[in-house]
Amino acid sequence: MVAEHTAMGDAGRVADDLARASLALARRFSAGATMWCASPEWPFHAHHVAVEFVHPVIVGKRALPAVTVPPAADMVATLRASVNPGDIVLVLADADDPRVLDTMRRGPAWGVETVWIGAGPQRPAPGAADHVIWVDTDVPLEASELFVRIYHLLWELTHVCFEHPGLLKPEPECTDEVCITCSDEGRPAEVVTVDGDEAVVRTPDGQERIDVSLIDAPAPGDLVLVHAGFAITSS
Amino acid sequence: MPETTDFLYPFIEGDETDSEELLEDLARSAQGKWRQSWKLREATLSQHEGQLQATAAAMAERFAAGGRLFTFGNGGSATDAEAVAHLYTQPPAGPAGGPASRALPARSLAEDQAVMTALGNDVGFELVFSRQLIAHGRPHDIAMGFSTSGNSDNLMRAFAEASKQGMLTVGIAGTDGGRMAAEGSPVEQCFVVRSDSVHRIQESQAALNHALWAAVQAVLPAA
Numbered sequence: 505m506v507a508e509h510t511a512m513g514d515a516g517r518v519a520d521d522l523a524r525a526s527l528a529l530a531r532r533f534s535a536g537a538t539m540w541c542a543s544p545e546w547p548f549h550a551h552h553v554a555v556e557f558v559h560p561v562i563v564g565k566r567a568l569p570a571v572t573v574p575p576a577a578d579m580v581a582t583l584r585a586s587v588n589p590g591d592i593v594l595v596l597a598d599a600d601d602p603r604v605l606d607t608m609r610r611g612p613a614w615g616v617e618t619v620w621i622g623a624g625p626q627r628p629a630p631g632a633a634d635h636v637i638w639v640d641t642d643v644p645l646e647a648s649e650l651f652v653r654i655y656h657l658l659w660e661l662t663h664v665c666f667e668h669p670g671l672l673k674p675e676p677e678c679t680d681e682v683c684i685t686c687s688d689e690g691r692p693a694e695v696v697t698v699d700g701d702e703a704v705v706r707t708p709d710g711q712e713r714i715d716v717s718l719i720d721a722p723a724p725g726d727l728v729l730v731h732a733g734f735a736i737t738s739s
Numbered sequence: 740m741p742e743t744t745d746f747l748y749p750f751i752e753g754d755e756t757d758s759e760e761l762l763e764d765l766a767r768s769a770q771g772k773w774r775q776s777w778k779l780r781e782a783t784l785s786q787h788e789g790q791l792q793a794t795a796a797a798m799a800e801r802f803a804a805g806g807r808l809f810t811f812g813n814g815g816s817a818t819d820a821e822a823v824a825h826l827y828t829q830p831p832a833g834p835a836g837g838p839a840s841r842a843l844p845a846r847s848l849a850e851d852q853a854v855m856t857a858l859g860n861d862v863g864f865e866l867v868f869s870r871q872l873i874a875h876g877r878p879h880d881i882a883m884g885f886s887t888s889g890n891s892d893n894l895m896r897a898f899a900e901a902s903k904q905g906m907l908t909v910g911i912a913g914t915d916g917g918r919m920a921a922e923g924s925p926v927e928q929c930f931v932v933r934s935d936s937v938h939r940i941q942e943s944q945a946a947l948n949h950a951l952w953a954a955v956q957a958v959l960p961a962a
Contacts, residue, residue: 523765552818644831670755
């Protein structure tokens with residue numbers, strides 16, 4: 505059974521992470537996002553999150569577009585075909601789940617906000633997702649109970665954010681010419697097709713044709729960094 | 740959200756720009772609810788301690804006699820039904836060196852979309868679970884339904900059918916237990932999480948489900 509020290513010890517950090525993730529979700533939903541929920545090992549958790557957002561338990565709250573990725577489906581292939589830039593991908597999984605790792609690293613190329621909920625002494629590497637909401641327990645049933653609390657609170661707090669429309673406006677466009685974020689320093693992209701020294705890649709801004717002669721020949725599905733029309737590294 | 744915190748936000752009309760105050764308030768609210776959920780969980784488990792043991796003993800008897808567990812619920816409770824079936828059939832590995840848990844036959848009646856839509860479309864949604872029990876049920880089986888209100892019509896129909904067949908009926912309800920806990924209900928063992936919040940109810944129901952599973956494992960005769 506859940507030890508109190510575990511449940512309450514996580515509460516402070518989890519609460520801060522939940523607050524930030526909720527505001528991000530509210531901003532994305534306000535801008536038209538769909539939330540894609542996946543949990544390869546615990547599909548019932550993904551279903552629960554999706555039904556929570558689509559069919560609110562409190563009458564009068566907005567129904568929000570949330571979908572479960574079918575548990576038997578290829579997660580990367582399904583999401584690649586389905587997500588639009590600005591969408592949300594939320595997963596519940598262990599830190600070493602290869603399907604989830606492969607999905608999350610594509611987030612920047614697809615232009616989606618990623619949320620990773622999980623448990624255990626091992627956390628995802630820094631930067632593995634935009635939001636990591638983690639509890640330390642390695643006891644599966646403790647973790648399962650805490651997950652239910654976490655996604656219930658995620659829903660509750662997201663709806664609180666809707667009461668603050670001023671905070672849900674998109675971030676102002678950056679116009680600073682030397683801004684690293686907006687410059688063409690190295691934008692993540694996913695290779696769609698390869699044609700000799702050129703490739704068509706997917707970025708949050710759409711598809712573009714780039715030069716891949718500076719890197720080893722990439723394959724469709726590979727991630728590359730694009731700078732000034734050239735792929736400069738692959739991962 | 741029941742709390743009215745509007746007065747804290749003078750910029751509610753849409754020109755609010757600093758999110759730090761909101762983030763702090765959200766985190767505080769989350770911590771409070773987390774604590775509230777924890778307290779309800781503890782109270783729920785201690786109120787139902789004796790009933791958990793009695794129900795586990797009855798369930799273990801059914802399993803030992805070849806019975807199967809059928810779970811059902813609607814919406815979030817359907818996902819609880821799925822989680823419980825998953826737990827019984829694919830129990831987690833315990834601590835290293837400890838005894839392994841036994842896998843037990845269990846199935847969620849809400850999981851097969853072909854069956855659910857066929858029954859919902861052809862005979863009505865109130866019969867989606869009871870019709871499956873007519874097809875599958877045997878006297879040694881166990882019917883376990885989840886509802887936060889305790890009032891779902893399709894659950895009551897399923898419990899009535901299960902009871903008619905001699906199955907053990909277990910209800911995991913909330914609020915005041917509703918029809919599931921009422922006089923004359925076909926639910927033999929009804930657990931009620933006393934709260935008005937659907938979310939807090941489901942969180943404590945998860946704890947009850949886990950405690951009941953652990954108690955069943957503890958009293959099962961050796962394989």
